[in-house]
Amino acid sequence: MTAVDTTDAAVPTRGSSQAPRRAAPGGARRRRGSALDRALPYLLLAPAVIAILWMIGFPVLSVLATSFRKLNLRELTRGQVVWTGLDNYTQVLSDPEFWAISARTVVFTVLVVGSSVLAGLLLALLMRQISPVVRIVLQVSMLLAWAMPLLAATTVYQWIFDQQYGILNKTLVRLGFDGFAGFSWFSTGASTLAVIGLLIVWQAVPFLAFSLYAGAIGIPRDQYEAAGMDGASPWQTFRAVTWPELRPLLMMVTFLSLLWDFKVFAQIWAIRKGGPDGGSTTLAVYQYLEGISQSHFGVAAAVSVLMVLLLALLTFQYLRRLVRSQEGAL
Amino acid sequence: MNPAVNRAVNPAKSKKVAANAVALVVALFFAFPTYWMVATALKPRKDMLTSEYDLLPLSVTGTNFATAWTKPGFLQSLGNSLVVTLLAVLAAVVVGLLAAVPLARMRFRGRKGFVMLMLVAQMAPFEALLIPVFLMMRDLDLLDKLPSLVLIYFAVTLPFCAWTLRGFVNGIPLELEEAAQVDGCSRWEAFRRVTLPLLGPGMVATSVFAFVTAWNEFLYALSLINDQSRQTLPVWLSGFQSQFGTDWGGAMAASALFTLPVLVFFLIVQRKMVIGVTAGAVKG
Numbered sequence: 001m002t003a004v005d006t007t008d009a010a011v012p013t014r015g016s017s018q019a020p021r022r023a024a025p026g027g028a029r030r031r032r033g034s035a036l037d038r039a040l041p042y043l044l045l046a047p048a049v050i051a052i053l054w055m056i057g058f059p060v061l062s063v064l065a066t067s068f069r070k071l072n073l074r075e076l077t078r079g080q081v082v083w084t085g086l087d088n089y090t091q092v093l094s095d096p097e098f099w100a101i102s103a104r105t106v107v108f109t110v111l112v113v114g115s116s117v118l119a120g121l122l123l124a125l126l127m128r129q130i131s132p133v134v135r136i137v138l139q140v141s142m143l144l145a146w147a148m149p150l151l152a153a154t155t156v157y158q159w160i161f162d163q164q165y166g167i168l169n170k171t172l173v174r175l176g177f178d179g180f181a182g183f184s185w186f187s188t189g190a191s192t193l194a195v196i197g198l199l200i201v202w203q204a205v206p207f208l209a210f211s212l213y214a215g216a217i218g219i220p221r222d223q224y225e226a227a228g229m230d231g232a233s234p235w236q237t238f239r240a241v242t243w244p245e246l247r248p249l250l251m252m253v254t255f256l257s258l259l260w261d262f263k264v265f266a267q268i269w270a271i272r273k274g275g276p277d278g279g280s281t282t283l284a285v286y287q288y289l290e291g292i293s294q295s296h297f298g299v300a301a302a303v304s305v306l307m308v309l310l311l312a313l314l315t316f317q318y319l320r321r322l323v324r325s326q327e328g329a330l
Numbered sequence: 331m332n333p334a335v336n337r338a339v340n341p342a343k344s345k346k347v348a349a350n351a352v353a354l355v356v357a358l359f360f361a362f363p364t365y366w367m368v369a370t371a372l373k374p375r376k377d378m379l380t381s382e383y384d385l386l387p388l389s390v391t392g393t394n395f396a397t398a399w400t401k402p403g404f405l406q407s408l409g410n411s412l413v414v415t416l417l418a419v420l421a422a423v424v425v426g427l428l429a430a431v432p433l434a435r436m437r438f439r440g441r442k443g444f445v446m447l448m449l450v451a452q453m454a455p456f457e458a459l460l461i462p463v464f465l466m467m468r469d470l471d472l473l474d475k476l477p478s479l480v481l482i483y484f485a486v487t488l489p490f491c492a493w494t495l496r497g498f499v500n501g502i503p504l505e506l507e508e509a510a511q512v513d514g515c516s517r518w519e520a521f522r523r524v525t526l527p528l529l530g531p532g533m534v535a536t537s538v539f540a541f542v543t544a545w546n547e548f549l550y551a552l553s554l555i556n557d558q559s560r561q562t563l564p565v566w567l568s569g570f571q572s573q574f575g576t577d578w579g580g581a582m583a584a585s586a587l588f589t590l591p592v593l594v595f596f597l598i599v600q601r602k603m604v605i606g607v608t609a610g611a612v613k614g
Binding site (some may be wrong): 043051058076123135143144145150152163164170171266297300319322 | 349350352353354356357358359360363364366367368370378379380381383385402407423424428431433436438441444447448449450451453454455457458459460461463464465466481482485487542545546548549552553563564567568570571578582585586587589592595596612
């Protein structure tokens with residue numbers, strides 16, 4: 001049961017199987033086809049395109065429009081449309097709490113992504129060095145972490161980190177750290193976020209390790225043999241062979257992770273609802289609290305727009321790399 | 331297994347032993363929460379809240395599972411989750427396949443633009459669109475109704491399905507279809523008899539990933555549904571403390587039941603796993 005046997009395909013374009021389609025005949029025949037034939041691709045695409053424009057395109061425009069409106073519960077129930085220009089933005093941007101939350105979100109995201117990508121890379125390299133049986137054991141255990149639904153994971157982590165009866169505190173006391181008897185991991189925002197961060201890293205590393213491992217085993221063996229013959233040290237081999245080959249893939253999974261981890265909501269909400277005392281509130285939680293809990297839809301929309309802008313920047317970087325990595329395949 | 335001794339004998343071998351040892355410790359770290367969930371779920375209640383150090387359950391019981399199963403709301407939210415998830419995934423896979431075929435197989439004006447649309451839509455930050463989608467569902471009078479979640483999960487998973495299925499269709503040689511057409515099949519027949527069966531595994535893999543996405547979804551399920559009888563399982567489980575109090579055995583049993591379908595699906599498609607998640611990063 002090797003989890004990544006066939007995953008070499010995750011390495012962007014090494015050799016291409018696109019040729020047959022290009023060379024396919026039939027263009028001429030199709031051109032002579034009926035009107036229905038010519039309309040067929042559009043008809044087949046129509047349901048998907050309509051759904052995407054309706055459920056994604058429209059909300060993107062509407063969030064922008066809402067962010068320029070005063071829209072609290074009163075306006076909403078009365079159906080009033082009150083345009084207030086940039087008021088929501090000035091309110092959000094002049095609120096020190098917003099800046100504190102933004103800073104917290106950025107630091108949290110960078111730390112979580114940094115540690116998960118680094119751990120994923122180290123595990124990918126480690127997987128090449130170990131015996132097949134151990135590798136399967138490692139892969140299966142990573143699979144278990146990856147497969148656990150978010151809300152099951154948050155529940156299990158709260159049990160492990162439980163103040164009185166959690167196995168972690170019990171273990172720490174056993175190891176001689178008596179200070180952890182009855183230690184509360186959720187009493188400050190920082191330590192709450194640390195536990196949440198650990199949970200996210202724990203679930204993110206398997207994907208990263210599997211992808212990077214698939215990339216690493218795709219590196220031609222003769223490059224390592226050449227480095228070995230030149231008497232390169234392991235570190236030199238890594239710098240000269242592994243790093244340049246893995247870098248594009250590494251950048252892509254890093255951007256993907258940034259996109260995913262920046263907007264994390266479920267884990268934070270499920271563990272302490274952004275508490276204690278707002279100490280683990282990130283932008284995604286803030287948006288929910290403003291918009292859904294307090295019905296300040298205009299202000300929340302302004303927060304959303306700011307989030308979308310940042311995410312769009314990251315997405316653009318990711319897509320640019322993705323498109324470049326598979327030129328011709330589109 | 332003392333590395334110091336081994337190094338003197340055979341440095342390469344001792345290095346390998348050390349690497350394997352590190353790997354096993356890491357494996358323990360990843361597997362432990364799952365183990366602890368199952369072990370706790372199997373523990374009798376009297377062994378739960380003790381200061382005893384009990385990494386291995388001393389005795390095993392099924393009562394926690396019975397407790398979780400009969401908790402008010404568990405079966406209801408399990409059913410809600412299943413209905414919402416399955417309907418959304420079914421729709422996304424069907425509509426996604428309809429879009430994938432022309433994107434992979436046909437030549438027409440604007441094809442590249444549609445491919446980019448799928449790619450960009452797949453990256454859409456749904457979490458940041460909570461407010462407009464909430465207002466939209468309110469206008470459609472779908473707040474507090476399950477169809478709202480079906481619609482959203484369909485839209486969330488659709489671009490991914492279309493994109494991934496396009497990759498799988500691309501992987502099937504066109505020559506096979508053409509050979510069938512030479513043998514007298516119509517284009518539709520050739521697709522149905524040749525390509526569609528070969529697409530089976532790819533469709534299973536795609537559905538599983540769509541399923542996991544919808545099964546996990548929390549933000550919209552929390553925001554759009556207030557009525558307890560229409561909660562999905564993640565939202566129900568997030569309030570486990572009000573359900574179970576300090577009955578960790580019951581909470582762990584419920585978590586295990588929640589995990590089980592996903593785990594089964596993951597094992598089915600484990601070979602395609604990275605391909606699925608990197609969808610975009612995979613050559614088509």
